[in-house]
Amino acid sequence: MIRQPSRHCTVELQALPARIGQVRHVISAQLRYWRLDPLIDPAALGLTELLANVHRHARPSKRCTVQLCSLVDQLTIAVHDHDPRLPQLRAADTWETCGRGLALIAALSESWGVRPDGTGKVVWFTLPALPPALQEPPTVPPRWTRAPLEHTWTAAGPRTWIRGAGVG
Known part of the structure; x- marks a missing residue:
């Protein structure tokens, strides 16, 4: 089956710490607009890791392009x-303070990968998504089917009764 992109968003930026936070806000707003709210947190976390890698490792410049592509699922x-240097997944030692970014991407995503792309590389990951019509409806707390309980204190101790029932 051939799947065509249903929605697409591209953001170009310099991967500096202040810009990374701004792009996370932009991407979060875009996902809300697409009604993919459940994906905001994992998408923002994965994107932050990828942009931090660009900031830390990319040469000669920190310029990059972020692309979101939402298919049906x-x-x-x-x-x-x-x-052009390709990152590699590695196991970080317990004492190391970095080196877990791609492992985090692998853990939170459905799939991920790296590919050379002309002047550099593309690092990508996917998250499962369902259109709003197929998502589980939010659970709404049930309305009171009876009158709420009331609590009072008397000299003999606490008393509880159902409001309006006249029993205690």
Whole structure:
């Protein structure tokens, strides 16, 4: 089956710490607009990791492009930078303070990968998405089927009764 992109968003930026936060807000707003609210947190976390890698490792510049592509059942987030060196998944030692970014991407995503792309590389990951009509409806707390309980204190101790029932 051939799947055509149903929605697409592209943001170009310099991967500096202040810009990373701004792009997270933009991406979160876009996902809300697409009614993919349940994907905001994992998408923002994965995107933050990819942009932090660009900020830390990409040479000669920190310029990159973030692309979101929402298909019927999948959201793909990709970051293209101009550094041709491909990142590799590795196991960080317990004492290391970095080196877990791609492992985090692998854990939170349905799939992920890296590919050379002309002037650099693209690192991407996917999250499962359902259109709003197929998502589980939010659970609404039931309305009171009876009158609420009232609590009072008397000299003999606490008393509880159903409001309006006249029993205690």
